[in-house]
Amino acid sequence: MHIMEGFLPVKHAIGWSVAAAPFVIYGLYTINKRIKEKPEQRMLLGVAAAFTFVLSALKMPSVTGSCSHPTGTGLGAILFGPAAMAPIGAVVLLFQAILLAHGGLTTLGANVISMAVVGPFAAAAIFRAAKAVKVPFAFSIFLAASCADLLTYITTSAQLAFAFPDPAGGFAASFTKFASVFALTQIPLAISEGLLTVVVINALVRFNSPELQEMKVIAVQEVQA
């Protein structure tokens, strides 16, 4: 979902950066506050960040014949709330932009919005909604993580279509084109991300259930059962 360096017009690049900055700053504030109050959750924050590191480094083949990578932001958003993932995603994107020429500094804002803001907020919202309608726990995790992954790529498609509307069909035609590159490729990868997130959550439930109960990810009675 990385928009390549220089591939957004100057105005768009600045606009997205300005939009992304408050999320990153607020996210840092919430992380600091939480670590001060609950130092024992540091380890889990590390796991969430590490998961994003791993998944966003894995470029996987897809049925469309091109390669893309999952984002791994759903897990952290479910555990720590969506705001905390903005700075974590920004670190990953910065690493890739500076060292790997993957993504870019001028497109960092737009990429942060899609991967580290839209994805995590979608994950948290879907997880909560699924819990409210009593979807089984593992399935609601799967739904949240895979939809967040997919929505990240749909956001990227919209950002590119917004910057480069089709001369004939405008935004809609351009969006269809970009989405056919990004979103279609992403479908099997989003399923993979959903499954891997459930694997990690299962391990977390096994080893860290006191923390998860405190974070209101699992209900207290679910563990005793």
Add this chain to the structure above:
Amino acid sequence: MKRHQNLLMMIAVVVLVALPLWMVKKPAPGPDGKDVQIFAGADDKAKDLVGTIVPAYKPWFKPLIEPPSGEIGSLLFALQAALGAGFIGYWYGSSKTRAQMRSKTEKEPRC
């Protein structure tokens, strides 16, 4: 049961990754005789798409550092994945040991 569930899900991920490799066949070389690349990055495809929608667009900023070769690029990607996987492994190992020690002390009566 949980363990089976995890194993099955991991197998499903491997299948999801392996299936495209087997399903997507390399198309014949185009009329210009050039080999058609498959499994290129979606990001690069989007870059090409920008070129077809707005041919006049020129990227106005270049990456500051570019990995000098594909190998160096994959080295850095591997490093990123290794850092993440290393930490997850550390957490898993220490959590498992902690859980084992805890159940041991619970089973053995303290003297």
